[in-house]
Amino acid sequence: xxxNEPNTRNSIRHKHILDLDELNRSDIELIFENTxxxxxxxxxGIRKVPALRGKTIIxxxxxxxxxxxxxxxxxxxxxxxxxxxxxxxGSSSKKGxxxxxxxxxxxxxxxxxxxxxxxxxxxxxFLAQQMDSTSIINAGDGMHAHPTQSLLDLxxxxxxxxxxxxxxxxIVGDLLYSRVARSNLWGLTTMGANIVLCGPKTLLPQDxxxxxxxxxxxxxxxxxxxxxxxxxxxxxxxxxxxxxQSERQKAGHLPSLRxxxxxxxxxxxxxxxxxxxxxxxxxxxxxxxIEIESDVAHGPQSVIESQVTTGVAIRMAVLYDLIxxxxxxxxx
Amino acid sequence: MSVKxxxxxxxxxxxxxxISHEILERNSGAKNLILVGMHSRGVPLAxxxxxxISSYEGQTVDVGSLDxxxxxDDISEKPQATMKPTDISVDINERIVVLVDDVLYTGRSIxxxxxxxxxxxxPSQIQLAVLIDRGHRELPIRADYVGKNVPTSKEEDxxxxxAEVDGLDEVVISSPIx
Numbered sequence: 001x002x003x004n005e006p007n008t009r010n011s012i013r014h015k016h017i018l019d020l021d022e023l024n025r026s027d028i029e030l031i032f033e034n035t036x037x038x039x040x041x042x043x044x045g046i047r048k049v050p051a052l053r054g055k056t057i058i059x060x061x062x063x064x065x066x067x068x069x070x071x072x073x074x075x076x077x078x079x080x081x082x083x084x085x086x087x088x089x090g091s092s093s094k095k096g097x098x099x100x101x102x103x104x105x106x107x108x109x110x111x112x113x114x115x116x117x118x119x120x121x122x123x124x125x126f127l128a129q130q131m132d133s134t135s136i137i138n139a140g141d142g143m144h145a146h147p148t149q150s151l152l153d154l155x156x157x158x159x160x161x162x163x164x165x166x167x168x169x170x171i172v173g174d175l176l177y178s179r180v181a182r183s184n185l186w187g188l189t190t191m192g193a194n195i196v197l198c199g200p201k202t203l204l205p206q207d208x209x210x211x212x213x214x215x216x217x218x219x220x221x222x223x224x225x226x227x228x229x230x231x232x233x234x235x236x237x238x239x240x241x242x243x244x245q246s247e248r249q250k251a252g253h254l255p256s257l258r259x260x261x262x263x264x265x266x267x268x269x270x271x272x273x274x275x276x277x278x279x280x281x282x283x284x285x286x287x288x289x290i291e292i293e294s295d296v297a298h299g300p301q302s303v304i305e306s307q308v309t310t311g312v313a314i315r316m317a318v319l320y321d322l323i324x325x326x327x328x329x330x331x332x
Numbered sequence: 333m334s335v336k337x338x339x340x341x342x343x344x345x346x347x348x349x350x351i352s353h354e355i356l357e358r359n360s361g362a363k364n365l366i367l368v369g370m371h372s373r374g375v376p377l378a379x380x381x382x383x384x385i386s387s388y389e390g391q392t393v394d395v396g397s398l399d400x401x402x403x404x405d406d407i408s409e410k411p412q413a414t415m416k417p418t419d420i421s422v423d424i425n426e427r428i429v430v431l432v433d434d435v436l437y438t439g440r441s442i443x444x445x446x447x448x449x450x451x452x453x454x455p456s457q458i459q460l461a462v463l464i465d466r467g468h469r470e471l472p473i474r475a476d477y478v479g480k481n482v483p484t485s486k487e488e489d490x491x492x493x494x495a496e497v498d499g500l501d502e503v504v505i506s507s508p509i510x
């Protein structure tokens with residue numbers, strides 16, 4: 001290797017990944033480049049590289065999750081890091097330990113990265129403030145953000161369509177409670193997509209829609225809202241469906257699941273309105289027959305299964321960048 | 333900073349011609365060979381050697397590319413470079429792998445490359461071809477094929493420029509003015 005490569009930036013600017021509003025386009029593209037290398041590792045017979053040997057990653061999950069936790073664990077293990085899983089059931093939080101004290105304990109254990117999922121929005125930010133040397137990755141906080149899911153969605157779009165810029169992306173469903181959708185709004189906006197949101201009025205995120213009206217240069221000023229799914233899907237390149245959290249019906253946001261499914265469910269009939277090569281995505285877990293018809297979920301346009309593999313590669317790239325990158329000592 | 337040219341495009345061509353012949357001589361032909369270029373400038377060099385070999389032997393040798401980002405032993409000390417995917421699509425078991433790089437210096441990249449190759453299979457041999465050997469080894473590693481030996485000091489920088497990447501072929505050495 002030459003010792004004097006041009007001094008290009010080779011890690012993202014941040015020590016933590018809490019949401020995508022902090023990453024600019026070149027940060028995201030850098031993660032994508034490293035993800036390409038990680039995909040190659042995933043396709044090998046022996047899926048193990050020594051990149052993070054001797055590093056410790058702790059996953060701290062206060063909320064249930066299968067795919068995200070397993071995906072981080074697998075990512076860490078393929079990179080040869082030691083991965084320790086802590087769930088709220090088995091941790092001292094059951095004994096009443098505060099998140100602050102848990103943070104101090106993890107810091108004292110010299111974890112290189114902590115992956116946290118928490119039911120309260122902002123938990124990752126709080127943890128990041130307490131940490132000197134540990135990187136925090138937000139794996140979902142309340143209804144706020146889920147940046148690695150969004151990165152893998154963006155990467156999936158880029159791989160299937162070649163680019164994200166100017167593609168019409170329709171996000172359908174429960175936008176109010178979806179942290180995936182919120183992170184995707186930032187990521188898709190940064191990458192230059194044309195975003196259309198579609199869902200019942202009661203499940204639209206009024207907070208940001210209102211702030212849009214107050215500010216003239218709001219980053220989300222160009223996002224369209226469309227209540228009729230058939231109109232929304234016209235000419236779509238990407239259809240992102242979101243899980244309808246059935247507890248929402250009890251909260252009075254929906255009259256009935258059947259009505260929701262009829263008005264907003266993505267069916268093969270409706271998919272014909274989108275572009276013929278449009279891809280269909282879902283962050284999982286799916287309610288087949290409610291927000292997405294089974295034929296669509298497992299049909300030729302679905303990239304839902306490839307999203308899972310991509311998820312491991314994206315998390316490898318994120319862990320590798322945060323743990324090995326040269327980031328400024330403290331987050332400003 | 334003083335910059336001196338230590339290899340011209342013609343000299344580089346002659347060096348690669350000789351290396352290609354040496355590879356064929358040492359391995360009694362092109363059979364069973366696979367050239368693996370190390371990112372970034374080893375890759376175009378590997379393709380050039382393949383072209384030369386096929387012009388002598390009429391046989392096309394497999395070429396792969398290797399990124400050692402995930403195998404470095406100094407990731408916490410130096411900022412890592414953006415990785416490029418490793419692309420070795422053929423089976424390397426029982427083949428003769430010739431690693432190709434532009435500059436051989438401490439030998440640490442080659443150590444990392446051998447670890448990376450080992451994860452992909454078990455070649456019968458691994459050989460090393462470099463355009464420039466500038467000395468200062470920190471590991472017991474040597475090259476089998478060397479374009480040019482250049483005595484350097486550690487303060488100096490050796491830069492290989494290739495038409496495919498930099499628009500021209502030359503090797504320059506730059507030393508800081510003290």
